[in-house]
Amino acid sequence: MTASHWIRALCALHWLTFVVMLPSTAQAWGPSGHRMVAELAEHQVDPAAGREIRRLLGIARAGALADIANWADDVRSDPAQRELSRATARLHFVNFADARCHYDPAGICANGQCVVAAINRYAALLGDRTKPDAERVDALRFLVHFVADAHQPLHAGYRSDRGGNNFQVRFNGDGSNLHAIWDSKILGSRRLGWKDYAHRLGRQVIADSDRDPVDWAEQSCRITRDDGVYPQRRVIDQAYLERMRPIVERQIRRAASRLADLLDRTLD
Template sequence: MDSSSNWRGFLAHVRPRLRASCPFLAASRLTIALAALLLAASFPARAWGPMGHRLIAELAERQLDPAAIAQVHRLLGESGASTLADVANWADDVREDPNGGELSRQTRRMHFVNFADSRCRFESARICAGGQCAVAAIESYGGVLGDQSKSDHERAQALRFLVHFVGDIHQPLHASYRPDRGGNLFQVRYHGDGTNLHAIWDSRVLGSLRIGWKRYARRLDGRVVAAGPMAPRSWAEQSCRISRDDGVYPLGRTIDVAYLERMRPIAELQVQRAAARLAALLNQALD
């Protein structure tokens, strides 16, 4: 399927939602508006927000084997941190640091994977060329972490990236559609202000509960879910299907309390899956 087919498929998916919220727009004007937004697209922002990433890291650490915990604490000590939650947002800090240099440039596209269309099929050559996506990043850094021949510095850096990228790939709009840049081009209103759907999922779906990450961890503690297949590409495809099938894309333009309450259980389940899979990955790599 070529890029024009991908674009047509995306329009077929989102045009009914845009038309429902903007009935005065003709089809041609909808297409022009979407095309203009595409030109202004930027990279996805912070998946889950700082709170969500710390929440995933904390829940994962509670599921680590004693041997893995000891290794994690030893490697984290290299950077002065003591828990996974302490380093959960480090990868975002690297990306946003204007002086981040080569590391920032090399990892900028590893926070997400944009599927070509709503089939949600991971095709490495098409959507992860050169290993530049979250799926390949998790596979690569997982290998580094488990390689005893690597230096502690390399393994500690891999650990910090893994904690973050596993969280990223479970945010449905960080594993969504290329044509709308994972919801960045799906414009909505929240409390009267203009924003986009990706931003709502980054911070508002979990944040609307208005509790801190430590309290949120207590709320979710004990609801451990099975890790399931230990294949990052399967995790990404699952996230993409959620964004496609579970009402993540609203019919209207306004994000209200009812939408956030419908989406929160979905987000919480994804947080729990991310924590279980991160813990399983670390237990395996640090065995």
């Protein structure tokens, strides 16, 4: 092997080591949770908004909102969407400055780089019928995803642990992190497929008049502060999952209700 080959091999090894050491990518609720929010919201929108949603979904070659609910995460693993992924990476969350959970846009959402501003921005784009359909389809994809993100408490916390990614815990005897637990383990502990789970949650719709994404994010932040989300002993057991599950289910219902209302106001 020539010297140049050795250099390229060592560089490749260094890059692989760097990638392996990176913390896992945060995905609020995991794919199932996002689909559940979208499914519940689609059943709550009014007929006029529903017709426009179906038209846009047809352009996206999708049959339901649940089919596009994870697109904003999926672009991260698509080489063709690398620039879009980088441009929207900071739009999945908001980091509050402290435990007061007060939204100060100049301090924590500079240049609109947070989930709160993203929701408002993509709602405006979706509602602008002078824009090309392709742009409005992407706006719908982002909006469905980001509303769910705002309701995942660890996407709107105030601690310096990257939304729980750096908060190490023990789960079933293995090492994990708090964000991974909230991604999927709490919902997964019910051992239901996402559609059956959504059907069960849909039996109790939360009628919520809270329309401001700022309030949604501040509410999520207060959950991380007040509701025992951070286990003191850093051990996740079945009791923790069962204690947190009603909070998760309530947040998914809230997200669905608020997304449906937002789509109605945007598309009617």
